[in-house]
Amino acid sequence: MPAFPASDGTVLHYHVSGSGGPLVCLPGGPMQSADYLGDLGGLSAHRRLIKLDPRGTGLSQTPRDPATYRCDRLVADVESLREHLGLDRIDLLGHSAGTNLALLYAARHPSHVGRLVLVTPSTRAVGIEVTGQARLETARLRTGEPWFPAAYAALEAITAGNATEERWQAVAPFVHGRWDTEAQRYHAAMEADRNDEAAAVFAAEGAFDPEATRAALAALRVPVLVLAGEVDLNTVPAAAAEIAALFPDAEFAVQPGAGHFPWFDDADRFVTTTAAFLK
Numbered sequence: 001m002p003a004f005p006a007s008d009g010t011v012l013h014y015h016v017s018g019s020g021g022p023l024v025c026l027p028g029g030p031m032q033s034a035d036y037l038g039d040l041g042g043l044s045a046h047r048r049l050i051k052l053d054p055r056g057t058g059l060s061q062t063p064r065d066p067a068t069y070r071c072d073r074l075v076a077d078v079e080s081l082r083e084h085l086g087l088d089r090i091d092l093l094g095h096s097a098g099t100n101l102a103l104l105y106a107a108r109h110p111s112h113v114g115r116l117v118l119v120t121p122s123t124r125a126v127g128i129e130v131t132g133q134a135r136l137e138t139a140r141l142r143t144g145e146p147w148f149p150a151a152y153a154a155l156e157a158i159t160a161g162n163a164t165e166e167r168w169q170a171v172a173p174f175v176h177g178r179w180d181t182e183a184q185r186y187h188a189a190m191e192a193d194r195n196d197e198a199a200a201v202f203a204a205e206g207a208f209d210p211e212a213t214r215a216a217l218a219a220l221r222v223p224v225l226v227l228a229g230e231v232d233l234n235t236v237p238a239a240a241a242e243i244a245a246l247f248p249d250a251e252f253a254v255q256p257g258a259g260h261f262p263w264f265d266d267a268d269r270f271v272t273t274t275a276a277f278l279k
Helices: 040-045 071-085 098-108 132-142 148-159 165-170 181-191 196-202 210-218 237-244 267-278
Strands: 003-005 011-017 022-026 048-052 090-095 113-119 224-229 250-255
Touching: 003 071, 011 071, 022 071, 022 098, 040 048, 040 267, 048 071, 071 090, 071 098, 090 098, 098 113, 098 210, 113 267, 132 148, 132 237, 148 165, 224 237, 224 267, 237 250, 250 267
Parallel strands: 022 048, 022 090, 090 113, 113 224, 224 250
Antiparallel strands: 003 011, 011 048
């Protein structure tokens, strides 16, 4: 698998699949390897996917300094990847927590961004709050599901401040647009593939300056796509729409029936929307 040295010497690996213009993909987790992205539902038929394993995940090296797991410090890794690829500008796709890194990179290096795709984006970098009430309202769209009563009771308890590991496990079906055997296997594989030590540092104090980031994004003159999942509890569509409103030139789309992983829930719809934007 191809690799390159980060600015501090940490060797980082990335996966390449597909053909067409390169699209740099930043996974979520936070601090999860890019394996779970797969070929993004078939997006690799339209673009050459460059999927980065963040430091300390997948095949990428564990850094000497754990403080470099902090999101704002990971920006340098994306810039090192751009330089390694020999590209003046990169089209950039971030998913979930990885959108925080994509946003910080775009704010710091606007001249090196061509197009920006934010899939079910996290709101941390721009300081948008997703309330517990908004999550409960979105969850109630799933009332017809057989697992709903137990999952909703667990979500109510978590929202009230009574989170336990068992309750977090119980709300897992809400993360996906469908909770069949395939989705359960997919979820379990992701849970086992996250670097929890790195994740604990990712959003540490000093990682984000929402006011400065919002100001930088307001001046970002590149096309942006913000794609939300209709039933995504992590970032409900209304919060994703607020992120889209931060940019001068943004498209906002809500994928019907999709949860936090829209390419997994409905690959054809996801690819149609994303490929049309990138084209």
